[in-house]
Amino acid sequence: MEFPTLDRLDLQVLHALQLDGRAPFSRIATALGVSDQTVARRYRQLRTTANVRVLGMTHESLLGRQNWIVRLHCVPDVAEQLADALAKRPDTLYVSLMSGGTEVFCGMKPRSLKERDELLFDRLQRTPQIVTVTAHCLLHRFYGGPHGWLNKSNALTPDQEAALRLPTPVPLDAPVTLDTADEALLAVLRRDGRATLTELQRAIGQSEPAVKRRLEALRSTGVLYFDVQCDHAPLGHGVGAMLWLTVAPRALADAGRSLAAHPEVHFASATTGQANIVVATHHRSPDELYTYLSEKIGVLDGIQAVESALILRQIKQLTYEPNRTADRGT
Structure with missing residues (x-):
């Protein structure tokens, strides 16, 4: 991957933080062969120029919880207001306005079945401006979560990666219970x-x-991991898209593994519903999206149908910041 508006050191710092979000600047500096002050300065600049944030995330399945994605089709002129309200909720992970401006796409992580039902069957179903609601449970993640997409930047050498990468977490046999x-x-x-x-x-x-x-206990079991949030425009990604793939069950696992290896993919998961894989991708232009659909998606074995939609605006990406709405223009 190439990122035209950031230099190699910027990308190396981002890649390092993706590998270990809490790595001291001194450790990153040693791996990169620069000074601590240089790493700290680049990090501060990236927070401003690319809205970089390092955020602690939880692996919901290791807590015995479910992740869902929800698609909401609304009457005109209310989608942005609805998206903003969803983004403020602590149980949503990401919220996007999709092409057409009347669809809201969000990921949610309810802490309990009661919370899930309250949102899906109570609040959303009773909102008159919402025309349709479809909800899909994430069954198996092929890419995303602890495997952040910045790992695909190849900014670090194998030796640098080895110096920064933490041991692979070893999940417990039973769901982890958190105390206060x-x-x-x-x-x-x-x-x-x-x-x-x-x-x-x-x-x-x-x-x-x-x-x-x-901290060590939460990280060593995989319950806690760290992800890097950043704007896509400084990375040269002007077009973001969501894909819903209908795949023959026999080909589901192979298709998922192939998608996970695509540099364009930053999230892919098997889901419930007629479309049984959801994919989030980023591209430089609509032409690149077309090429991706025709030359990479089109050749996957078992693909029966593809639905695609452009992300017009990212209202929430891991965390909600009221003064930030990242456009994904075409």
């Missing part, structure tokens, strides 16, 4: 994945060693 201190810790990291130990201590009222132990 864990929840408080995760709430802080959800806002700022690089929050200091002092800030984390203040949030849970425990000693620094206790905070470190909790």
